[in-house]
Amino acid sequence: MAKRGMLIVLSGPSGVGKGTVRKEIFSQPGNNFDYSISMTTRKMRPGEVNGRDYYFVTKEEFEKEIASDGMLEYAQYVDNYYGTPLKYVNEMLDDGKDVFLEIEVKGAMQVRDKVPDGLFIFLTPPDLMELRQRIVHRGTDDLETIDKRMKKAVGEIEMMQNYDYAVVNDEVPKAAEKIKTIIRAERWRVKRFLPDYKKQLGDALK
Ligand SMILES: Nc1nc2c(ncn2[C@@H]2O[C@H](COP(=O)(O)OP(=O)(O)O)[C@@H](O)[C@H]2O)c(=O)[nH]1
Numbered sequence: 321m322a323k324r325g326m327l328i329v330l331s332g333p334s335g336v337g338k339g340t341v342r343k344e345i346f347s348q349p350g351n352n353f354d355y356s357i358s359m360t361t362r363k364m365r366p367g368e369v370n371g372r373d374y375y376f377v378t379k380e381e382f383e384k385e386i387a388s389d390g391m392l393e394y395a396q397y398v399d400n401y402y403g404t405p406l407k408y409v410n411e412m413l414d415d416g417k418d419v420f421l422e423i424e425v426k427g428a429m430q431v432r433d434k435v436p437d438g439l440f441i442f443l444t445p446p447d448l449m450e451l452r453q454r455i456v457h458r459g460t461d462d463l464e465t466i467d468k469r470m471k472k473a474v475g476e477i478e479m480m481q482n483y484d485y486a487v488v489n490d491e492v493p494k495a496a497e498k499i500k501t502i503i504r505a506e507r508w509r510v511k512r513f514l515p516d517y518k519k520q521l522g523d524a525l526k
């Protein structure tokens with residue numbers, strides 16, 4: 321049955337370990353979902369590669385994409401734009417492939433409105449002190465940015481209620497395992513099969 325692919329959205333507060341857990345999932349055989357590379361106006365960090373980690377663009381370039389309806393969703397996060405280019409996601413889903421988005425909560429809620437049958441998973445820290453320690457430990461943000469990210473994290477965690485599943489990122493392999501289990505089960509959601517059978521029934525009764 322040629323089913324449309326499943327859109328998988330992983331969000332959670334900055335520093336909770338989304339990138340780390342996603343890489344763990346993708347490194348395992350059979351879990352190479354198509355990853356949607358986001359566009360951002362934030363500065364490239366050491367070690368990041370344009371076109372692999374993000375498409376790094378100017379504010380003007382980003383605003384042009386918004387104006388031409390080129391984004392599935394976008395949000396402003398700590399002084400920068402972040403967004404999901406629409407074209408790639410649509411092509412992959414039409415091709416029957418599952419697409420994985422790793423995005424913050426405001427963007428995820430826009431996706432939820434547009435793609436209600438997507439799978440929405442919230443990655444949450446064991447507690448807020450641990451979250452702060454992870455951001456400090458990562459060493460990519462100055463103290464002022466860390467404070468901004470922490471304040472934001474509180475509001476973001478409250479958004480958890482709008483997701484289908486919550487996964488606590490206590491240990492990376494455990495969190496990755498839980499997410500894989502959720503994805504595996506969700507592939508067999510009745511909603512995903514009904515349209516195909518309805519069409520077959522229509523054809524069979526002709
Ligand atoms: N809405 C939206 N958020 C994104 C997108 N790409 C990344 N983000 C989120 O933007 C936030 C900041 O990302 P980044 O500056 O890379 O920091 P980090 O993920 O905390 O290392 C994170 O919560 C990301 O998940 C996107 O395409 N759309």
Ligand SMILES: Nc1ncnc2c1ncn2[C@@H]1O[C@H](COP(=O)(O)OP(=O)(O)O)[C@@H](O)[C@H]1O
Nearest residue numbers: 334335336337338339340454458489490491492
């Ligand atoms: N389960 C975990 N236990 C301890 N540290 C973690 C865990 N998951 C991630 N980290 C660390 O926390 C920091 C933030 O992780 P990262 O994947 O960059 O988060 P995000 O993508 O959500 O902003 C990194 O230094 C990472 O190594």
